[in-house]
Amino acid sequence: MKSWPNTFLQPEVLKQRMLVLSALDILMCQEEWLRRYQFDPQWDENTTFASINNGAGDDLYILFTPEGVIVKGFDHESEMSPHAREEYEVWPGIYEQVPPALLHRLDDEALTKEDVTFCLWRESTDHVWKTGDVHNPQGLDDGSDFLLGMIYDIPEDYVEWAEAYYEVKVPFDVVGYTFSNTAITEEMITELNPEVDLELAIKELQAIGFTVT
Numbered sequence: 001m002k003s004w005p006n007t008f009l010q011p012e013v014l015k016q017r018m019l020v021l022s023a024l025d026i027l028m029c030q031e032e033w034l035r036r037y038q039f040d041p042q043w044d045e046n047t048t049f050a051s052i053n054n055g056a057g058d059d060l061y062i063l064f065t066p067e068g069v070i071v072k073g074f075d076h077e078s079e080m081s082p083h084a085r086e087e088y089e090v091w092p093g094i095y096e097q098v099p100p101a102l103l104h105r106l107d108d109e110a111l112t113k114e115d116v117t118f119c120l121w122r123e124s125t126d127h128v129w130k131t132g133d134v135h136n137p138q139g140l141d142d143g144s145d146f147l148l149g150m151i152y153d154i155p156e157d158y159v160e161w162a163e164a165y166y167e168v169k170v171p172f173d174v175v176g177y178t179f180s181n182t183a184i185t186e187e188m189i190t191e192l193n194p195e196v197d198l199e200l201a202i203k204e205l206q207a208i209g210f211t212v213t
Helices: 011-028 100-107 144-148 155-166 172-181 186-192 198-207
Strands: 037-044 047-053 059-065 068-074 118-123
Touching: 011 037, 011 047, 011 059, 011 068, 011 155, 011 172, 011 186, 011 198, 059 100, 059 144, 068 100, 068 144, 155 172, 172 186, 186 198
Parallel strands: none
Antiparallel strands: 037 047, 047 059, 059 068, 068 118
16 A cells, blocks of 8 residues: 555544535535535444535535544446446455455445545544555546545635536635635525525534534
8 A cells, every 4th residue: 555645634623624625515405416415424323424426427425423433435437436447346456455444444335436536534533544566557547536625625726616516606705705704694605505495404504514604
């Protein structure tokens, strides 16, 4: 195995960022199936689940567990996809060195374990993210830059995406507040989306552990 070659968020920051992005999606879109981000703090025993699904066949699953964190990504257009291979099998090196306790977490059918083009992980005792010794001499694109790039580092990037995706004006000050505070006020909710069902939105936010003041 080797260290993940690119800069990536610390586990707690990653969890917080996925919580914020999911909360904003709840407020921007009342139809759950159209949302890009999902977050469930009680997905399984002692496990927090987060995901990204762009609705075009690409997805990212993140599991925060007592053993550590595992991230599995699937870019359906990647030449490293099992669907692009004659034998329909996972690309060599992606899973072979994942710690068994973390790899086992992907066995749930909902996580489509075999649909994968990259994987990285961080055990609870690790100080860096790790990945397998993937056999990729041609330098094929595994989709990691594309999918991990959807975990926006700054409010400006989220606002730019949301305005294009939802085709509405998104107040930057509200998004900036949620990024910094992992919280939102009722007034901010209605500013973000004047048409939102406030009572339902607050229940959904509370269910994922997002603070409404």
